[in-house]
Amino acid sequence: MSNERYLIITADDFGLCRSMNEAIIELWEARAITSSVIMMPEAWAGQAAEYAAQHRDANIGIHLTLKSGFLQKASDQAVSTEIRSQIEAAIQSGIDPTHLDSHEGSLLGLADGRDFLELVFDLCEEYRLPFKLPRNIVHQPFFSGQQRKLFRKRIDSADRRCIPLIDELIILPYEHEPGEDYPSVKRQLSQAIRDMRAGITELVVHPARDTAEMRTITPHSAKRELEFRLCMDEEFRKLVADEGIQLISWREVRDGMRLGRTNT
Structure with missing residues (x-):
C-alpha cells in the first residue's frame, strides 16, 4: 500500500442499547x-441486526462478546x-459480516495472559473474515514484555494464515477526563489524524445519545x-480529506482477503 494512509471509522457496541443504536x-x-x-448477545442486537440486514451497504462486523466472568475458566x-x-446468529439475522473483533479485548489475554486468538483465527x-488486531500493539509501552512477545507470535500466525490485520488503532479514552470538553477532545483527535502513518488505521468511537437510559x-x-x-x-471530516487520507471500510479488507490479497 506504499505511503498511502487509509482510515476505517468504526462505531463500537452496536446493539448494546437503544441510545447507542439511534x-x-x-x-x-x-x-x-x-x-x-454488533454485539449479538445484547438486548438491542435485534434492532441493530434488522437495520444491517435492510441496509446491505452498511459494513457490520461482529463484536465478539465473552464477558460473563467465567471466560478464563472456560x-x-x-x-x-x-x-x-x-457469528452464526449474525449471519442468520441477515448480516453479511465484514470482520471479527473482541469486546474489551477479552480474547486477547489482557487480563491474565490466556488468549484465545488461535481459536479466533481458526474461525x-x-x-x-479478518480480525482486528493492530500490528502496532507490539510497541505499546503499557503492555509487559511477555504480552508483547505473545502479540508478536499471534501476528506472525495471522500472517501465515493470510488473515489481514490493520496497522494502527486510534481510540479515545472511554472515560470523561477532568477538564475535558468538546474542543479539547476535538484537538486531541485531530492531532491523532494528522499523525497517522502509512497503512490502515482504525478509529474506534463509542457514540450514543446522552439519555436517561445511557446514564444508567x-x-x-x-x-x-x-x-x-x-x-x-x-471540520473533522474536512481535516481527513485535507490530509489526503482515504476512507475505507472493513469490507474492502475482507474482500481483499477473499481475493488473496493481504496487507502484510
Missing part, C-alpha cells in the same frame, strides 16, 4: 462512519462454540454524545 444509525445515514460492530471448545454461535479462516449504563454518557458529535463534525 446514534449509530444516524451516523450511518449521514455517512459519517465506514464500519460498525475450555477452548466452549469458547470456540460461543464464538461460532455469535477467521473458516468464514474468510455508564457515568460517561456525556462522553458518548461527544464522540457522536465529533463524527458529525464537518
Whole structure:
C-alpha cells in the first residue's frame, strides 16, 4: 500500500442499547462512519441486526462478546462454540459480516495472559473474515514484555494464515477526563489524524445519545454524545480529506482477503 494512509471509522457496541443504536444509525445515514460492530448477545442486537440486514451497504462486523466472568475458566471448545454461535446468529439475522473483533479485548489475554486468538483465527479462516488486531500493539509501552512477545507470535500466525490485520488503532479514552470538553477532545483527535502513518488505521468511537437510559449504563454518557458529535463534525471530516487520507471500510479488507490479497 506504499505511503498511502487509509482510515476505517468504526462505531463500537452496536446493539448494546437503544441510545447507542439511534446514534449509530444516524451516523450511518449521514455517512459519517465506514464500519460498525454488533454485539449479538445484547438486548438491542435485534434492532441493530434488522437495520444491517435492510441496509446491505452498511459494513457490520461482529463484536465478539465473552464477558460473563467465567471466560478464563472456560475450555477452548466452549469458547470456540460461543464464538461460532455469535457469528452464526449474525449471519442468520441477515448480516453479511465484514470482520471479527473482541469486546474489551477479552480474547486477547489482557487480563491474565490466556488468549484465545488461535481459536479466533481458526474461525477467521473458516468464514474468510479478518480480525482486528493492530500490528502496532507490539510497541505499546503499557503492555509487559511477555504480552508483547505473545502479540508478536499471534501476528506472525495471522500472517501465515493470510488473515489481514490493520496497522494502527486510534481510540479515545472511554472515560470523561477532568477538564475535558468538546474542543479539547476535538484537538486531541485531530492531532491523532494528522499523525497517522502509512497503512490502515482504525478509529474506534463509542457514540450514543446522552439519555436517561445511557446514564444508567455508564457515568460517561456525556462522553458518548461527544464522540457522536465529533463524527458529525464537518471540520473533522474536512481535516481527513485535507490530509489526503482515504476512507475505507472493513469490507474492502475482507474482500481483499477473499481475493488473496493481504496487507502484510
